[in-house]
Amino acid sequence: xxxxxxxxxxxxxxxxxxxxxxPRSGSRRPGWTPWLYxxxxxxxxxxxxxxxxxxxxxxxxxxxxxxxxxxxxPTSFQGLGNxxxxxxxxQFWQVLTATVVFAALCVLSTLFVGCAFAVLLTRIRALxxxxxxIASLGAWAxxxxxxxxxxMFLFDADFGPVNRLLGLGDFSWTYGRxxxxxxxxxxxxxCSFPFVMVTVYAGIRAVPTEVLEAASLDGASQWRxxxxxxxxxxxxxxxxxxxxxxxxxxxxxxxxxxxxxGGGIAGQNLVLNVYxxxxxxxxxxxxxxxxxxxxxxxxxxxxxxxxxxxxxxxGEEL
Numbered sequence: 001x002x003x004x005x006x007x008x009x010x011x012x013x014x015x016x017x018x019x020x021x022x023p024r025s026g027s028r029r030p031g032w033t034p035w036l037y038x039x040x041x042x043x044x045x046x047x048x049x050x051x052x053x054x055x056x057x058x059x060x061x062x063x064x065x066x067x068x069x070x071x072x073x074p075t076s077f078q079g080l081g082n083x084x085x086x087x088x089x090x091q092f093w094q095v096l097t098a099t100v101v102f103a104a105l106c107v108l109s110t111l112f113v114g115c116a117f118a119v120l121l122t123r124i125r126a127l128x129x130x131x132x133x134i135a136s137l138g139a140w141a142x143x144x145x146x147x148x149x150x151x152m153f154l155f156d157a158d159f160g161p162v163n164r165l166l167g168l169g170d171f172s173w174t175y176g177r178x179x180x181x182x183x184x185x186x187x188x189x190x191c192s193f194p195f196v197m198v199t200v201y202a203g204i205r206a207v208p209t210e211v212l213e214a215a216s217l218d219g220a221s222q223w224r225x226x227x228x229x230x231x232x233x234x235x236x237x238x239x240x241x242x243x244x245x246x247x248x249x250x251x252x253x254x255x256x257x258x259x260x261x262g263g264g265i266a267g268q269n270l271v272l273n274v275y276x277x278x279x280x281x282x283x284x285x286x287x288x289x290x291x292x293x294x295x296x297x298x299x300x301x302x303x304x305x306x307x308x309x310x311x312x313x314x315g316e317e318l
Contacts, residue, residue, distance in 0.1 A: 053297065059290040066284035082291040091267070092275070092292075099250065099271040102181060106249040109189045111242060114196025119226065121201045133198075140194035144254040151187045152259055174260055177268040184255050184269070192248065196241045203237040204230060236311070243307040247300055253277070272296055 060082055067073040086092050117136070121129050139147070155162050157172040173183045207230065215225045231238070253273040260269040263278065270278075272292060280289025 056290050056293050056297070059287055060294050062287055064287040064290070069284075069286065078287065082287045083295075086288060086291050086295070091270075095267075095270045095272055095275045098269075102185070102271060103246065103249040103252070106185055106188045106192070106252075107242065107245045109185060110192045110196055110245050110249075111238070113189055114193040114241070115200050115226075115238075117193065117197040118200035118204060119222070119230075121197070122204055136194035136197055139191055142191060144191065145258055147191050148187060148255050148258040151183065151190075155183055175265070177264065180260050180264055180269050184259050187255050187259065188249060188252065192245065196245070199237055199241050200234060203234045207233055239307070239310055243303065246303055250300060250303075251296060 061078055061080070062068075063076045063078050068075045117132070121132065124132070142150075152174075154160050155173045157163060157170045163169065163171055174180045211229060211233075212225065215229050220228065251273050252271060256263065256269060256271050256274050257277070263270040263274045267275075267278075273296070276289045276292035276296070279285045279292060
């Protein structure tokens with residue numbers, strides 16, 4: 001008795017198609033919806049940022065002095081003439097060098113003090129920690145002009161308590177170039193390190209305690225724990241606070257202007273922001289002041305692009 005085997009019937013293939021289509025999902029591309037939500041903020045940013053930057057660039061390529069401001073003479077197009085005059089001025093390069101060096105010292109000092117206090121916050125009890133946080137945030141919240149005035153009183157040659165405690169007599173901190181820059185640096189670090197301290201402290205608290213306990217059991221010192229364990233894990237946070245500090249300290253104005261009386265004796269303590277202010281408002285060379293502003297904008301834009309590139313690389317590594 002034989003058994004006949006039959007192949008299973010195959011479903012018919014539709015003409016003009018390669019089989020049944022998958023069901024369509026109900027999700028659609030967002031399209032213009034996110035931009036509609038962002039439109040009010042973009043309009044405000046365009047009014048606050050784009051238009052002033054456009055005016056800054058426009059004035060930098062015109063002849064714009066007090067005569068043009070008063071309406072006495074028409075403005076004339078200078079092209080790159082203002083930039084050529086600026087780049088051939090030796091004082092501009094001196095001020096640019098001083099700004100870069102001063103900003104670098106401020107950033108390094110701020111990071112060192114902020115990270116040191118952040119580690120200290122993890123080692124002290126709750127009550128001293130709260131007192132330190134309140135005092136630091138108070139320094140951070142103090143307006144720059146108020147903090148600069150207070151520091152000028154503390155280091156005053158006649159009535160300041162610092163000179164009396166150190167036995168310096170009537171030594172004037174703002175008379176010498178380096179002592180004036182050092183005084184401003186101390187004030188900048190005083191009002192800037194709380195941001196680094198709080199940010200890094202939050203990052204340290206997010207590190208698993210098992211990692212720190214394992215490092216302690218291996219006999220690692222506090223410096224070795226920071227260098228080999230905490231710093232690599234806090235690299236994204238340290239990158240953020242570093243770039244923020246670079247931007248803030250590079251465009252510093254108030255502390256230098258108040259504490260050195262507009263840039264020091266014979267302009268020995270000038271930075272780019274104060275130099276641009278002097279060119280624009282003291283010398284009525286508004287086009288040169290605008291050109292300095294454009295140069296600062298390009299430098300900070302380059303720093304921001306480096307920051308975004310590093311952040312993107314950090315995201316890819318994670």
